[in-house]
Amino acid sequence: MRLRYMELRNYRKFREAKVEFPDGVVAIVGQNGTGKTTLLEAVSWALYGNESSVVRNGKEGVITTGASLGDTCSVSLEFELGGDGYHLVRSMRGKEMRVDASLEVNGELVAKGDRAVTEAVTTRLGMDHRAFFISVFAKQKDLNALANIKPAERKKLVLRMLGVDFLNDVVTSVDRDARSAKNQAEQLQLLLKDQQGRDKEKLLREDISAHQAELEKIKVKEVAMTGEKLQAAALVSESRALWENEEGRYRLDVALERRLTGLRVGLGSRREHLARLQREIDELRKLSSSLPGLELQEKEYQKVRAETERMNLLREGHLRKQRLEEDIGNARKERDDLETEKEQTAQGLSRLPDVEGRLSTVETSLEETIDTTTTIASQKRLAESERDRLQRSLSESAQRTAEIEVLGEESNCPTCLRRMGGQYADLLRRYTEEQGSISNNLVELGRTIEELEGQRSKNEQRKKVLEDRRKDLLEQSRKVASLKERERKILQSLEIIAERTDVLEKELTAMGVVEYDQTAHDHARRKMIDLEPIHLAFGKAQTILERLPLAETEHRDTSSILIEEEGQLSVVSQERNDLNFDALVLQERKTRYEEVRDKEEKLAQEMVRVDGEKRRLISVMEGLNKRSEELDEIKTRHQALMTDLEMLNRLGQVMRDFKENVISRVIPTLSNVSSDLLSQLTEGKYGGIRLDEEYQMYLYDQGQEHPLERFSGGETDLANLCLRLAISRMIMERSGSQMNFMVLDEIFGSQDQSRKRNILETLGQLQKQFRQILLITHIDDVKDNVSAVLKVTEKEDGSSAVALED
Ligand SMILES: Nc1ncnc2c1ncn2[C@@H]1O[C@H](COP(=O)(O)OP(=O)(O)OP(=O)(O)O)[C@@H](O)[C@H]1O
């Protein structure tokens, strides 16, 4: 791999930067914190994205602090690998920090999207991000890490860096599998034996053959029983037919007997019925001979009854006529009373002439009197207020006269404010005259008020008289109305009475003369009562005799039925004699049938039992066969496991040998390569490095070996750098990878001038393996010993820039 060109946008400290990567040992120089490490971190971010080993403080820290949400953080990287030109772009944007990426090889898109591009890069470089930092990118402080850890851990770390540690895992895993296979095989072996340690398979085989023999025996027995069962069944059906036949005859016998009993009972009651009928006919015939005597008396009864009914009607007419005469008399009396009342009412009315006219005159006079009283009252109020006014004027005038008299002639006039002088006497005189005139008016007014008062009280008396009068007249008016109403009602009643009387008189006339004889009526009724029992006896006899022809017919019919039934009785008796059923024979046949049936049932039960036993044996056999199959399977699994176990044991041994071989070859190689490097870097001062089995480091000084702790800090750093470079070289050589570029971040640490120069020279010589060695350092004076210098600087706005120095 060789880096060609990179463009950064909003990547950490770089707002915008473009950089060409030359070949050889390239120093990336700049002050602390200018962005040297960032620049090469950007390379790994482009390759692997937001992996934990790439971004030191999470993906949030990658985008330039202060960049706006719309800004995109991106790295565009061009590099060569295996003769192909790669163009890789990775970007991240927005609040969600969505990552997008694309990878083109020789101008052709081969992967798109964050994950897809990382996977493509991993495949093509042959290493994931962890391997990348182990083999290619020595991070700042990594050397210290190698130096500061304990030898055992260092061994682990180095083996991991060299990718040898996986062999450990393989061996452990193979051993684990072998142990597990052995355990399983032992478990299975246990399953093949019983508790007493006997071979389960052998026991099972014996069991199976014993059950098989038993099963055969049962089958033979089953065949024999089937034959027996058939014979028994034939016997059962034969004896059942015989028994059923006898049962049929029994049922017929019972039916015939029942019929005979029925016929006998029927004949008995029919004979009784016939005798009853005969008796009834005899009695009826006797009654029929007594009927002519009764018939004469019945005619007499009918005659008397007609006479009585005629007299009943006459009596009713007689009574009705009496009632009509009574009603007419009452109506006439009522009419006379009303006529009298009518006259009295008319007289009452004539005593109250023209009440309405008088009432209207009184009401008019009353209204006029009230009007006059109102007028007099208002005139009186006017006169009184005038009297009050004059009285006030009189007292004011008197008061002024008194004031002027007190002031005297020399004072000013209280009205015009001029000096009174000669006016004084004049004024007094005028006031005196004025008071005389007011007093006269007051006297006059007093008289007027008195007169008005007199008129008012006269009017009040008149009003009272008129109101009393009006009350009387109103009372009379009400009386007149009541009398008129009574007069109207009397006339109405008279009319109704006249109509009613007319109707009654007409009905009476229509009835004419009614001749009713009370004595004759009583005589006829008594006679009818005397004849009543004969009439009833005649009616009853007539009704009873209607039954005679019916009874005679019924007697004839019953006689012929009786004869018929007697015939039937003898036929059925004959039939039963012919049947000749015997209960003993039936009992015998039934017992015989039950015997053979019980025998057959027992046989059937035995067969069911035998069948159950057969099924049980078959199911036991199935279970045994299944167990036999399971044992076979266990045996097969056990054999397979034993084969696996042997294989795994062999594989474990091979892997262990292989691991030992690899490790045994790693230590001398690492020791040799790092020794060469150290000797070169110290110009032969230190003869070399040795790593013991436990990865403890020893340095040779003047032919003598010393543990690393004996040496200075700078010398220890140098030894670790040599080991790290040796590891990288081994990885490169082993993998045959084309990753011939290396990043070393701040490896100088505590080295002095000449050592730094030596390191640089040595790095220059490593160019056979590494076409590009990118060396990050804040020390400026390396410039002369490297092929090119990329200078990283901080701009005024705080962002960083990178440029290739001439
Ligand atoms: N997202 C970011 N935006 C802006 N600056 C950042 C961001 N992340 C880190 N920085 C700053 O970038 C600076 C450069 O860091 P970097 O590790 O690249 O420096 P360096 O040049 O390698 O320094 P040293 O020589 O000390 O190793 C640091 O000061 C760091 O605070």
Ligand SMILES: [Mg+2]
């Ligand atoms: Mg740094």
